[in-house]
Amino acid sequence: MATALLDAGCVSARRDEPFRLPSGWASPVYIDCRRIISFPKLRRQVVDQGLAHLRAVGALEGVEAIVGGEASGIALAAWMADALDLPLHYVRKKAAGQSQIEGVMHAGDRVLLVDDMMAGGQSKQRFCQALGAAGAQVRDLFIVFDYGTFPTQALLAPLGIRVHALASWRDVLEVARERGDFAPAILSELEVFLSDPAAWSQAHGGRAHYAAAG
Ligand SMILES: O=P(O)(O)OC[C@H]1O[C@H](OP(=O)(O)OP(=O)(O)O)[C@H](O)[C@@H]1O
Numbered sequence: 001m002a003t004a005l006l007d008a009g010c011v012s013a014r015r016d017e018p019f020r021l022p023s024g025w026a027s028p029v030y031i032d033c034r035r036i037i038s039f040p041k042l043r044r045q046v047v048d049q050g051l052a053h054l055r056a057v058g059a060l061e062g063v064e065a066i067v068g069g070e071a072s073g074i075a076l077a078a079w080m081a082d083a084l085d086l087p088l089h090y091v092r093k094k095a096a097g098q099s100q101i102e103g104v105m106h107a108g109d110r111v112l113l114v115d116d117m118m119a120g121g122q123s124k125q126r127f128c129q130a131l132g133a134a135g136a137q138v139r140d141l142f143i144v145f146d147y148g149t150f151p152t153q154a155l156l157a158p159l160g161i162r163v164h165a166l167a168s169w170r171d172v173l174e175v176a177r178e179r180g181d182f183a184p185a186i187l188s189e190l191e192v193f194l195s196d197p198a199a200w201s202q203a204h205g206g207r208a209h210y211a212a213a214g
């Protein structure tokens with residue numbers, strides 16, 4: 001999957017000016033998973049590999065509906081719901097009027113949450129809280145890409161969510177190093193970042209701790 005994401009132009013890297021993520025973390029790399037939907041072969045690969053993995057680990061057992069995270073998770077969730085012949089809902093980042101969840105969800109339903117990626121995990125926390133408040137049971141989250149760097153467990157562990165992802169920055173680094181996608185200086189910077197993401201973030205003007213910024 002890391003290869004496919006690189007080929008689809010989803011990965012950007014730079015040394016001169018770090019990316020400042022909405023959560024406040026700084027990073028030398030940025031992933032644009034919004035591009036996936038424009039590549040039919042890639043999006044089929046995402047859905048097929050995702051479902052194969054989720055089946056293999058038992059994460060689809062008892063699932064009664066698929067919920068996409070606004071906005072980029074909705075298309076992926078729709079294709080998965082279609083493949084599984086299950087109802088589809090979506091959860092907004094913020095409530096619109098009274099509801100943060102759209103579709104016909106029943107309290108007590110077991111749902112699979114689907115989004116394109118996770119960096120700091122704040123959106124996932126908000127989605128899970130909204131779903132929990134509506135009475136849904138969320139045990140598993142599927143994302144195409146997981147940064148695998150920032151302390152998302154601090155947010156997600158209290159919610160009891162298992163995370164399933166098809167690729168992370170470590171996978172991208174491995175492929176990019178093999179193929180020479182980026183200049184050696186960028187690859188070295190990515191290695192330094194991955195060895196201590198919070199320290200890298202702080203040294204480049206980003207937040208340093210989970211609790212340090214809002
Ligand atoms: O906060 P995290 O859980 O780490 O996830 C990062 C979020 O950033 C992206 O959404 P963005 O707000 O850029 O909007 P979009 O979904 O509308 O593209 C992505 O789709 C995730 O929902």
Ligand SMILES: O=C(O)c1cc(=O)[nH]c(=O)[nH]1
Pocket residue numbers: 021022023029030031032033117119120
């Ligand atoms: O932190 C984010 O929200 C974020 C990071 C990233 O690399 N890509 C993205 O779409 N969102």
